[in-house]
Amino acid sequence: MSYDADATRRRIFEAAADEFAERGLAGARIERIATAARANKQAIYLYFGNKQQLFGAVLKAKMEEVCHEGPLDPHAMGESVGQLFDWYHEHPELVRLLMWEALELSPDEPLAADERRRTYRAYASEMTEGGYAAGEPDEDARIRAAQDWLFTVLGLVAWNFCVPQMRALVLDEPDAKAALARRREVVVQTVKALAAAR
Structure with missing residues (x-):
């Protein structure tokens, strides 16, 4: 089964939207986002950058x-x-x-x-x-x-x-x-x- 980068991005985005809406920027954790998205932390940093950049992309x-x-x-x-x-x-x-x-x-x-x-x-x-x-x-x-x-x-x-x-x-x-x-x-x-x- 091949890796679907777009699907991974969508899962990360959805998990991040939920995490940030519930906990804010300071309270959000990349580890929780990665777990909820069934992705690794490196994929988050690769696709979105740091936590603040991810928050900005979601907003x-x-x-x-x-x-x-x-x-x-x-x-x-x-x-x-x-x-x-x-x-x-x-x-x-x-x-x-x-x-x-x-x-x-x-x-x-x-x-x-x-x-x-x-x-x-x-x-x-x-x-x-x-x-x-x-x-x-x-x-x-x-x-x-x-x-x-x-x-x-x-x-x-x-x-x-x-x-x-x-x-x-x-x-x-x-x-x-x-x-x-x-x-x-x-x-x-x-x-x-x-x-x-x-």
Whole structure:
């Protein structure tokens, strides 16, 4: 039986995503990742580099997954935000990875900063091309308005998954599914109202 390098990379990546989401960068162990991936440590270092580089690769890939869902459509903000909310609900590991990054790494040096910044700028550009902030005086002002809007919307969505214990306490809803459905509806309606006000 021949060695399948792509399969090994996928197993390492999946094991690393689970390990980092659960334990963060500092608490993660290459040995556990190797065991879960049925790979040796040398393969991890060969394919991904050191532990921080592996964490960066996992975070980048998870960010790309959500980015592939498409930009926030300025003409269908409610639907776009609802889809984003659902994606975060189905992929809780992304919020955990972002929280670990914020807790353990310098905010002045986020991982893959240039690539991630380009992705968000492209999102803002797509929004302005779709008509968002059309009333602003120039392209720079439209991009800035779109960037502010994007960050606001991401915060409205992600906060629901960053602090599930607080969500449960504040909403005082014994049924977790019902609580999340309430939050989704409120976030969608809030974004629609804010978009209409602009």
